Amino acid sequence: MINYTDRLSLLMEDIAERVPALSFIDMERVLVFARSGRSDAEGAFATCHCVSLPPSEPGYYFWRDRGTGKLTRRSEWFVTKSPDVKVGSQSIDYMISFTLPRFCDQTLASSRKETHYPGQENWIAKLDTVVHELYHIDPERPGIRRMERADGTYAANCHGRQFFEDVVGMVQTYLASKPDPRVYDFLRSTHQELSARFGGVAGTSFRGFPSYPQRYTEVLDPQPDVAADMACRVEPLKVPRVTTCWNEDDLVMREFLPQTSRQLIRKGKDRAA
Numbered sequence: 001m002i003n004y005t006d007r008l009s010l011l012m013e014d015i016a017e018r019v020p021a022l023s024f025i026d027m028e029r030v031l032v033f034a035r036s037g038r039s040d041a042e043g044a045f046a047t048c049h050c051v052s053l054p055p056s057e058p059g060y061y062f063w064r065d066r067g068t069g070k071l072t073r074r075s076e077w078f079v080t081k082s083p084d085v086k087v088g089s090q091s092i093d094y095m096i097s098f099t100l101p102r103f104c105d106q107t108l109a110s111s112r113k114e115t116h117y118p119g120q121e122n123w124i125a126k127l128d129t130v131v132h133e134l135y136h137i138d139p140e141r142p143g144i145r146r147m148e149r150a151d152g153t154y155a156a157n158c159h160g161r162q163f164f165e166d167v168v169g170m171v172q173t174y175l176a177s178k179p180d181p182r183v184y185d186f187l188r189s190t191h192q193e194l195s196a197r198f199g200g201v202a203g204t205s206f207r208g209f210p211s212y213p214q215r216y217t218e219v220l221d222p223q224p225d226v227a228a229d230m231a232c233r234v235e236p237l238k239v240p241r242v243t244t245c246w247n248e249d250d251l252v253m254r255e256f257l258p259q260t261s262r263q264l265i266r267k268g269k270d271r272a273a
Ligand SMILES: [Zn+2]
Pocket: 132, 133, 136, 159
């Protein structure tokens, strides 16, 4: 079986080496994993998740009386935090997920990407997506890259026209650097072609699939003292129990089939106890 997420990681490493604008990326701190998405269904091809954001400022939800404007009740104070993700001793700052098999079947034809790559082959759409996700990594601070507008302020949307054009430029830079075709050749094949050639398409996923590390809410303990004008009923905050620390033991291999996916059992000495 082809380990699709491993291939994507190696490709991203090569891109970061060859494209100066992405050379700040340390792929040791980026985990590539697979989610499921059918090729014949609408949805994202890939997503960039930041798992290194600092905790939010403490906050609470509140309700006011419409007439007097006075606080009538509020929730407990809480913060939102990034999960702690490690592979061995290596901390992970970003995760990039690819939806399989949908991503394997992404094409330029009939997509808005086609106008950016006139006359180029279909698989370039996948390379564009890979570069797109890398470009979301912010070079200056943990988080998703903010796009600066001409007037120096930041755009609310991280997907402006400039973003797409920058990505096209980086795809051209990468191809012009004459990378070894063995690094990107797997992008040329559809899911069906890869399955026929390798006997299946597999990728790294998290145990407990389809769940994966996400930001979570934590109630502050102890709760801060508050001013007298905040005296009102305090509602307990119901936060779901979630896994907040993840490591390599949470990673499993899954095979991605056209309509479904299944966890693969490790063989030999690696077999789980
Ligand atoms: Zn994006």
